[in-house]
Amino acid sequence: MRHAPLLVALTLAAARAQAGDPGPLPTTFTNMTPDAESTPASRACVADLAARLAGAYTEVRKLGETPLREKAGMTAGQPFLSWPVEALDKVRRQPEARDGAVALVLVDCRPQARRLDVRVLPKAGGSFRIQSRGVPLKSRTLDWVFTGLLHHLHDGHEP
Amino acid sequence: MKTCLAPILATAVCALTGAAHAADAPALHMAVLSTGEPLPSEAKALTRVEQALARPGKGRRFTVTRGPATADEQRLAAAYLGPVPPASPPPLPGDWSGRAAVLVLELRPPTSAGDARLSGGLGAVLVFHPPAPEPTLVYVPDGLPGVSLSRAWSEAVGPWLVQALALTPEAP
Numbered sequence: 001m002r003h004a005p006l007l008v009a010l011t012l013a014a015a016r017a018q019a020g021d022p023g024p025l026p027t028t029f030t031n032m033t034p035d036a037e038s039t040p041a042s043r044a045c046v047a048d049l050a051a052r053l054a055g056a057y058t059e060v061r062k063l064g065e066t067p068l069r070e071k072a073g074m075t076a077g078q079p080f081l082s083w084p085v086e087a088l089d090k091v092r093r094q095p096e097a098r099d100g101a102v103a104l105v106l107v108d109c110r111p112q113a114r115r116l117d118v119r120v121l122p123k124a125g126g127s128f129r130i131q132s133r134g135v136p137l138k139s140r141t142l143d144w145v146f147t148g149l150l151h152h153l154h155d156g157h158e159p
Numbered sequence: 160m161k162t163c164l165a166p167i168l169a170t171a172v173c174a175l176t177g178a179a180h181a182a183d184a185p186a187l188h189m190a191v192l193s194t195g196e197p198l199p200s201e202a203k204a205l206t207r208v209e210q211a212l213a214r215p216g217k218g219r220r221f222t223v224t225r226g227p228a229t230a231d232e233q234r235l236a237a238a239y240l241g242p243v244p245p246a247s248p249p250p251l252p253g254d255w256s257g258r259a260a261v262l263v264l265e266l267r268p269p270t271s272a273g274d275a276r277l278s279g280g281l282g283a284v285l286v287f288h289p290p291a292p293e294p295t296l297v298y299v300p301d302g303l304p305g306v307s308l309s310r311a312w313s314e315a316v317g318p319w320l321v322q323a324l325a326l327t328p329e330a331p
Contacts, residue, residue, distance in 0.1 A: 082244075084242075126300065129298075131294075131297035135296065135329070140325070144319065148319065151300075
């Protein structure tokens with residue numbers, strides 16, 4: 001069970017290799033944890049998810065929260081889960097990228113409060129969110145979150 | 160004689176202790192949100208989730224019930240299925256008390272291909288642990304197709320749902 005996300009990622013990578021590889025999925029990744037809630041544990045949690053992404057055939061490009069907000073035109077304080085997709089589309093659309101877009105992954109992880117919010121915009125459009133409340137943010141929880149994240153992350157990046 | 164009796168005794172003991180464990184297993188309800196009766200392929204996938212949650216194994220074992228979402232459950236789920244999570248958690252349905260966990264699964268409306276109806280796949284997933292008012296786990300797609308229940312079962316979806324119920328809340 002613990003290896004399920006890895007197996008999914010490897011299966012995905014193998015299928016791509018066979019079918020004419022478009023290369024790793026360019027993915028913009030932003031740590032949305034508020035500064036006041038940032039702790040070594042929260043940074044480790046965010047780094048864990050970024051590392052899992054990097055192992056799932058993506059090319060992770062980190063973007064700070066401030067430049068993300070500027071690009072999306074969203075003011076500080078407004079929760080990112082409530083940002084309209086149209087605002088984040090300004091970040092997702094990147095003319096220089098293959099197909100003119102990248103995937104976005106935004107993470108707010110607060111292990112001390114047992115709280116995790118993830119917002120994902122696949123390159124092809126749409127959006128999904130994954131939230132965890134009250135559950136210890138240990139490896140098993142991050143396994144669950146990451147498996148959910150893979151359900152649609154690569155949409156629009158098939159060969 | 161001893162060698163003949165040993166397996167019989169072991170079987171009887173296992174059956175008795177298994178029955179006792181089943182009676183002690185916490186109650187889990189699966190509420191299914193769908194526009195109509197689930198398609199046979201969907202019903203099969205749901206039954207496999209149900210069986211996996213009721214089976215002793217590595218995960219947590221439950222006494223599982225399943226049914227279409229009631230009006231109260233539909234109202235509660237609707238608060239979480241929009242693109243934006245609710246500002247404050249709506250009240251839980253009254254008949255959830257006594258349940259250790261509730262798994263709410265959204266089936267997307269089926270699509271048609273000629274005469275055939277095809278599953279729209281799995282949409283949102285919500286996991287509640289009453290009496291905690293907020294779901295412990297939320298997966299809500301917006302503007303995306305459902306995740307195929309049949310194709311992806313063995314790879315991720317089924318074990319992923321079972322895994323969700325192994326994650327239990329704790330006070331910070």
